[in-house]
Amino acid sequence: MVTDMELAALAVRLTDEASAEPLDAGRILAALVEGVRRLVGTLGAGVHYAVPGDGEVRTEGTSTELRALTADAAAWGEGPAHEVRTAGRPLIDVDVTGRPARVRWPRWVPRARALGLARVTALPLSDGGATVGALVLHGGPGPSLGMPALMRARAVGGMAADMLSLVREVERNRSLVAQLDHALTSRVVIEQAKGMLSVRRGVSVDEAFTLLRGYARSHRRKITEIAADITEGRADLHAL
Structure with a gap:
């Protein structure tokens, strides 16, 4: 069972990454996906972050394979992270093993299935009311995420979004x-x-x-x- 101490430790980690020099959003993304994977107990996690103002999309994943899939999905403009980032609405516990998912994401699903993924949840990352990214929780065969795990993921995603916004503000002020x-x-x-x-x-x-x-x-x-x-x-x- 996840304790308040573990949540607090991750919050401190995200804050440390946001204040470390040189400023780098990539460290925050890496801490986010690894931290949420451990807290939620999911098979893996990935994130898309569209840097406001310059159109760049930063990605990260909890393994070499998920990092590659997450980056490719951003380039394709396909997959759960891209859909949530552009639509601004969460996707909760989507089954990716059937034909509807293959039709919806024809390039993403075969790669995801080859990695043993069976279910996916994607949550928006917001900055000032605008959706700037998506946090994706990758699950294998088995039970879906419970509400407590989903709430923890939302909380951690919100922390990370705040840290990313802070880094961007500091960079803008320095410029x-x-x-x-x-x-x-x-x-x-x-x-x-x-x-x-x-x-x-x-x-x-x-x-x-x-x-x-x-x-x-x-x-x-x-x-x-x-x-x-x-x-x-x-x-x-x-x-x-």
């Missing part, structure tokens, strides 16, 4: 800070170059900027590059 830092540095260099050019050519600061901009355009270079040449002593100020 924004880097862009602002670059813009500020470029502005400082341009202002320095304007001042140097103004003094050397005996013109106003505004006129110096006009000279700087005109030279950059005529030589098809960025103003920041010309400005850096000026401040670092590589440019002939009288040629501008």
Whole structure:
């Protein structure tokens, strides 16, 4: 029987992976599938995660074979994970041994059956109300998942989705800070170059900027590059 301590330990593991440097959603996905497999007691687990904003789909599985199947299913646009990720609705305890499943997922089912899979449950992963992925529980022949196991899987999937959202937010903030830092540095260099050019050519600061901009355009270079040449002593100020 799964204890609260085991659930708490997995929550800590997911949090640790989300805060580890360098940031990597792949570690969270790996911890998710292995952790949920142990907690739920299913044959295996897989996950699709569609990174918001760039269209990339990350996948993971609890074995070499399931990792390959999960990645191929994402590329095919087929299978339970793809269906749940695009529709946003869970699939609960679907029998994959019969003809209906083969018609529904013609490439996925033969591969799944070859791995001994007989039943599948797929749960949406959400970020801000939008479905960004799917957690898939792979079962073999035998009884279906009970409600307690299903609730644990939902809880763990929710934790992982929160961690993935956190990582994405941190990455976005870091990117924004880097862009602002670059813009500020470029502005400082341009202002320095304007001042140097103004003094050397005996013109106003505004006129110096006009000279700087005109030279950059005529030589098809960025103003920041010309400005850096000026401040670092590589440019002939009288040629501008």
